[in-house]
Amino acid sequence: MKYDLAVIGSGPGGYVAAIRAAQLKMKVAIIERYPTLGGTCLNVGCIPSKALLDSSEHYLQAAKHFGEHGIGTGALKLDWEIMRGRKDKVVDDNVKGIAFLMKKNKIDVHAGHATLLGSEAIRIVGADGKSTEITSTSVIIATGSKPADLPFAKIDKVKLISSTEALALKSVPKELVIIGAGVIGCELGSVYARLGTKVRIVEYLNSAIPTMDATMGKELGKSLKALGIELYLGHKVKAVDTKGKKVKVVATAPGGEDVELSGDYCMMAVGRRPYTDNLGLENVKVSTDPRGFIKVNEHLETAHPGIYAIGDVIGGAMLAHKAEEEGVFVVERLAGQKPHINYRAIPWVVYTWPEVAGVGYTEEELKQSNRAYKVGSFPYRALGRARAANESEGVVKVLADKDTDEILGVHMFGARAADMIAEAVVALEYRASAEDIARISHAHPTFTEALKEACLAATENRALHL
Amino acid sequence: MLEVKVPSPGESVSEVTISNWLRADGDFVNMNDELFEIESEKATLSVSAESSGVLKILIPAGTTVKVGALACTIDTAASAGTVPPAKVEPSPAKAEQKGAASAVVTATAQKIASPAADKILREAGRSTSDVAKGSGKGGRVTKEGALKAANTPQVAAIAPAPVPAAALANGPVAQIKAAPAHMPPQVAKVAYTGERIERREKMSPLRLKVAERLVSVRQTTAMLTTFNEIDMSNLMQVRKEYKDKFEQQHSVRLGFMSFFTKAVTESLKYFPAVNASIEGDEVVYHDYVDMGIAVQAPKGLVVPVLRNAESMTLAQVEMEIERLAARARNNQLTIDEMTGGTYTISNGGVFGSLMSTPILNPPQSAILGMHKIEERPIAVNGQVVIRPMMYVAMSYDHRIIDGRESVGFLVRVKEYLENPVRLLLQV
Ligand SMILES: Cc1cc2nc3c(=O)[nH]c(=O)nc-3n(C[C@H](O)[C@H](O)[C@H](O)COP(=O)(O)OP(=O)(O)OC[C@H]3O[C@@H](n4cnc5c(N)ncnc54)[C@H](O)[C@@H]3O)c2cc1C
Numbered sequence: 048m049k050y051d052l053a054v055i056g057s058g059p060g061g062y063v064a065a066i067r068a069a070q071l072k073m074k075v076a077i078i079e080r081y082p083t084l085g086g087t088c089l090n091v092g093c094i095p096s097k098a099l100l101d102s103s104e105h106y107l108q109a110a111k112h113f114g115e116h117g118i119g120t121g122a123l124k125l126d127w128e129i130m131r132g133r134k135d136k137v138v139d140d141n142v143k144g145i146a147f148l149m150k151k152n153k154i155d156v157h158a159g160h161a162t163l164l165g166s167e168a169i170r171i172v173g174a175d176g177k178s179t180e181i182t183s184t185s186v187i188i189a190t191g192s193k194p195a196d197l198p199f200a201k202i203d204k205v206k207l208i209s210s211t212e213a214l215a216l217k218s219v220p221k222e223l224v225i226i227g228a229g230v231i232g233c234e235l236g237s238v239y240a241r242l243g244t245k246v247r248i249v250e251y252l253n254s255a256i257p258t259m260d261a262t263m264g265k266e267l268g269k270s271l272k273a274l275g276i277e278l279y280l281g282h283k284v285k286a287v288d289t290k291g292k293k294v295k296v297v298a299t300a301p302g303g304e305d306v307e308l309s310g311d312y313c314m315m316a317v318g319r320r321p322y323t324d325n326l327g328l329e330n331v332k333v334s335t336d337p338r339g340f341i342k343v344n345e346h347l348e349t350a351h352p353g354i355y356a357i358g359d360v361i362g363g364a365m366l367a368h369k370a371e372e373e374g375v376f377v378v379e380r381l382a383g384q385k386p387h388i389n390y391r392a393i394p395w396v397v398y399t400w401p402e403v404a405g406v407g408y409t410e411e412e413l414k415q416s417n418r419a420y421k422v423g424s425f426p427y428r429a430l431g432r433a434r435a436a437n438e439s440e441g442v443v444k445v446l447a448d449k450d451t452d453e454i455l456g457v458h459m460f461g462a463r464a465a466d467m468i469a470e471a472v473v474a475l476e477y478r479a480s481a482e483d484i485a486r487i488s489h490a491h492p493t494f495t496e497a498l499k500e501a502c503l504a505a506t507e508n509r510a511l512h513l
Numbered sequence: 514m515l516e517v518k519v520p521s522p523g524e525s526v527s528e529v530t531i532s533n534w535l536r537a538d539g540d541f542v543n544m545n546d547e548l549f550e551i552e553s554e555k556a557t558l559s560v561s562a563e564s565s566g567v568l569k570i571l572i573p574a575g576t577t578v579k580v581g582a583l584a585c586t587i588d589t590a591a592s593a594g595t596v597p598p599a600k601v602e603p604s605p606a607k608a609e610q611k612g613a614a615s616a617v618v619t620a621t622a623q624k625i626a627s628p629a630a631d632k633i634l635r636e637a638g639r640s641t642s643d644v645a646k647g648s649g650k651g652g653r654v655t656k657e658g659a660l661k662a663a664n665t666p667q668v669a670a671i672a673p674a675p676v677p678a679a680a681l682a683n684g685p686v687a688q689i690k691a692a693p694a695h696m697p698p699q700v701a702k703v704a705y706t707g708e709r710i711e712r713r714e715k716m717s718p719l720r721l722k723v724a725e726r727l728v729s730v731r732q733t734t735a736m737l738t739t740f741n742e743i744d745m746s747n748l749m750q751v752r753k754e755y756k757d758k759f760e761q762q763h764s765v766r767l768g769f770m771s772f773f774t775k776a777v778t779e780s781l782k783y784f785p786a787v788n789a790s791i792e793g794d795e796v797v798y799h800d801y802v803d804m805g806i807a808v809q810a811p812k813g814l815v816v817p818v819l820r821n822a823e824s825m826t827l828a829q830v831e832m833e834i835e836r837l838a839a840r841a842r843n844n845q846l847t848i849d850e851m852t853g854g855t856y857t858i859s860n861g862g863v864f865g866s867l868m869s870t871p872i873l874n875p876p877q878s879a880i881l882g883m884h885k886i887e888e889r890p891i892a893v894n895g896q897v898v899i900r901p902m903m904y905v906a907m908s909y910d911h912r913i914i915d916g917r918e919s920v921g922f923l924v925r926v927k928e929y930l931e932n933p934v935r936l937l938l939q940v
Contacts, residue, residue, distance in 0.1 A: 049761060167764070182761075345543050383842065385635035389628070477653065478625045 050076045053169055053183035055161045058086020059367040060358030061189030062145055064374030069152035071382045076181055077154055078161040078171055083142040084149065087191050088367040091211040094141050096234055097398055098134035099214065103241040104400050115437060125242060127219050157181065163327035166353060185353050185381055188341060189374065190326060192319035192359035200287035202315050206294045207287060210235060213314045220244050224296045224310035226284050228255040230397050232316035233271065237399045240274045247277040247308045249284055249298050256397055260409040260458040262444055267403050267460060270440065279306065287313055321360045347377050369393050392475045396465045401441050404468035407456030407475050410446055419449035423481060423505025425497050427461045429512050432492035438462035443501040445481055452480035452506060463494045470498060481505040515564050515587040521580045522553045522848065529553040530577045530718055531584060533640050537624065538570040542587065549584060554722040559844040567591040574642050630659035637663035730873050735911040738870040741923045743930050745886050745901040748772055751933050763828040771830040773858055775936055776929035777881060778802045778823040781856065784922040786914050788855050790876035796913055805854030805874065806834060810841040817846055818854040858883065868904045879909040
């Protein structure tokens with residue numbers, strides 16, 4: 048039997064594409080080389096990291112802030128085994144959920160490593176070495192990414208680890224060095240810093256989360272420092288030595304002098320590389336760019352007609368929800384529909400606490416393009432609910448077109464920003480003006496009032512509570 | 514800066530109407546993005562960007578212009594990240610509001626489609642300019658507005674109800690099921706509000722041409738229709754048995770259309786007049802078959818032609834139909850691909866028609882109408898049995914085709930289809 052669609056990889060890109068295709072009455076196969084479904088995101092990415100972030104934040108609250116609420120805890124105890132075990136259970140529940148969804152949608156799950164043999168044929172080699180072959184009219188490559196490392200410092204998974212190992216350490220380390228202050232570095236750095244680890248983050252650029260709006264990087268940097276994390280910004284790592292009992296990382300400071308940092312582990316968080324190992328790209332006309340990302344056209348079709356690629360493996364924002372949108376996009380196009388992805392309206396979130404979230408243009412981008420814009424900001428400390436919750440650290444910043452008042456970007460740092468950004472995404476998709484949001488009722492007292500106030504400030508500098 | 518000129522949709526066309534802008538002024542467009550649609554007496558075509566950049570529209574939708582006129586420019590120097598905001602057209606409403614409480618100019622929301630509305634408009638080949646007035650906040654185009662626009666008939670988007678085959682400017686409307694099964698043909702729905710509203714819309718150049726030709730066919734030919742019915746049991750059995758193998762072997766689905774095409778080309782051998790046409794006082798016999806088969810295009814039905822269908826295999830017929838259908842869906846068919854057929858098959862069955870009289874596509878002299886397959890009780894050897902049945906109708910020009918020929922031809926088609934093995938044996 049021939050499938051209408053074969054999806055290689057069961058991450059958020061792949062499994063969502065498969066479900067959408069089944070909804071559209073296609074006969075679908077999904078192929079996954081790992082024993083569990085869900086890809087990076089569910090197994091070693093979004094979900095386990097959030098489980099540990101939530102647990103460790105509870106611990107920090109109990110350790111540092113319960114007293115302010117008048118709650119005494121006696122001697123606080125951390126049981127890492129239970130904390131880590133809960134994370135494993137969360138992952139387990141989630142990946143089983145995907146298996147259920149595949150079954151419910153009558154999607155054939157093939158376990159094994161997929162290699163493209165030609166236009167429509169795919170060989171699947173299982174863990175037991177058994178090889179099978181399937182054929183499919185269309186193929187989606189959703190093979191995702193793997194942690195990247197540096198030419199002189201290769202991940203050994205023992206001392207020099209990636210996020211995957213960092214999510215499953217045997218014990219809470221005393222000292223941890225992290226290379227890279229991007230989203231993953233800041234999130235996992237926060238987890239361990241909250242649990243008492245001395246965390247040192249080295250970053251080549253001059254700010255944490257350098258791709259996001261600069262205000263956010265600045266605010267997050269302050270908050271990480273307050274958590275006890277040492278941030279070495281503008282530092283260039285030149286050597287990592289794993290020979291001794293401790294890992295030693297040598298970096299050149301902006302002034303030119305070398306600093307040496309040591310840790311029980313060094314976590315490499317310098318980004319992720321596309322994963323296309325043994326995928327058989329040489330057997331088809333699929334081409335990659337110099338960094339290994341699969342090249343696609345605006346329909347996400349590769350140079351080989353009928354073979355598409357989505358998610359981390361094609362680059363762009365390496366986010367689960369971006370991969371999902373692309374999966375739905377490709378499948379709906381296959382069904383003759385005409386969907387559209389607005390890449391400007393894909394939000395970015397950093398799940399530290401306070402959280403960081405942003406969507407649309409950053410202020411730096413607007414400056415660079417000489418766009419006339421205006422800014423409206425509103426601090427959490429002026430927000431009743433934030434004070435009530437003991438969460439006064441934070442700011443919401445709205446960027447709007449100077450003439451049309453159209454919202455061009457929204458950036459938030461503060462409690463619950465991850466959830467609050469959704470409203471800004473809707474605003475962007477509907478091309479709302481700052482005044483539009485300002486004229487929409489927001490429940491009181493909530494954190495979302497900060498967005499309304501920032502919009503009032505952007506409209507004509509008339510925030511009510513400032 | 515790239516200048517985009519109005520292309521010629523075919524020979525002897527000098528004027529076209531820019532019917533639709535698919536992208537907004539000031540948008541950043543990528544190479545191959547569809548920019549606008551043009552409509553002429555002969556066809557509707559879309560024009561794509563040959564390079565990426567920022568679009569500047571020079572001729573508004575609805576304007577009739579000469580071929581070669583400058584339609585828009587694409588500023589290729591601009592990159593995706595530096596798109597300037599879409600120009601705000603001062604709306605009259607805003608002018609009136611001047612001096613009111615808010616001094617701030619709000620973004621002109623009109624012509625902004627919500628994400629769902631945007632998808633609906635794209636699929637219908639429409640743009641926000643087809644929505645009379647956005648009903649959302651600030652005149653935004655809502656999902657409701659987009660649905661209404663998408664369902665308002667435009668350029669023969671829907672065949673006139675009682676006659677499944679209506680001639681388009683370049684041919685009759687034959688129908689095959691070109692779109693995937695999960696895309697039901699859209700049917701216009703008008704909301705009755707209880708008021709006595711009448712709406713008037715200009716007929717498009719294409720529709721006008723269609724109308725003119727339909728009437729002329731009636732006036733200049735002696736059109737008659739003969740009917741028959743086909744027991745589809747054997748054909749369905751063959752298809753059921755071999756459709757997976759066929760698909761594996763040929764990478765194309767096995768449909769009924771290939772059988773009908775071959776049944777017709779084989780039968781035409783015995784009845785050459787059915788494949789002929791009148792030119793002045795001569796009859797032109799074609800010793801080949803160029804088969805017109807209509808497919809669904811975004812703007813309505815078009816009739817691409819399968820060249821030398823007589824020498825194609827079943828698989829080649831299916832593949833060619835699939836190829837032409839894809840081109841039709843993407844508005845890529847050229848005039849050449851749609852002209853010169855010697856015979857046409859139309860399928861009203863797609864819309865559920867049980868019986869109808871197709872209309873000729875001159876200079877062709879005959880057209881076959883397929884219809885819906887329906888289980889019906891019939892008598893076989895004195896027994897009432899239930900069989901999947903299809904009525905077929907052939908309209909023909911009685912000036913050159915005799916009743917004996919037309920009936921004989923249709924009976925032969927019927928026999929081939931009831932016993933597909935005879936196609937193979939050519940008996
Ligand atoms: C620690 C961490 C935290 C993250 N947190 C977030 C977050 O909070 N929010 C967010 O949006 N994103 C987050 N991400 C990023 C997110 O996980 C990825 O963007 C997302 O998983 C990409 O999805 P994908 O479908 O493209 O690929 P993946 O999820 O990487 O899935 C690819 C799958 O394909 C399989 N595969 C590869 N090759 C083959 C083959 N040849 N045959 C068969 N199977 C194959 C792989 O085994 C894998 O299961 C995080 C990532 C990490 C590492």
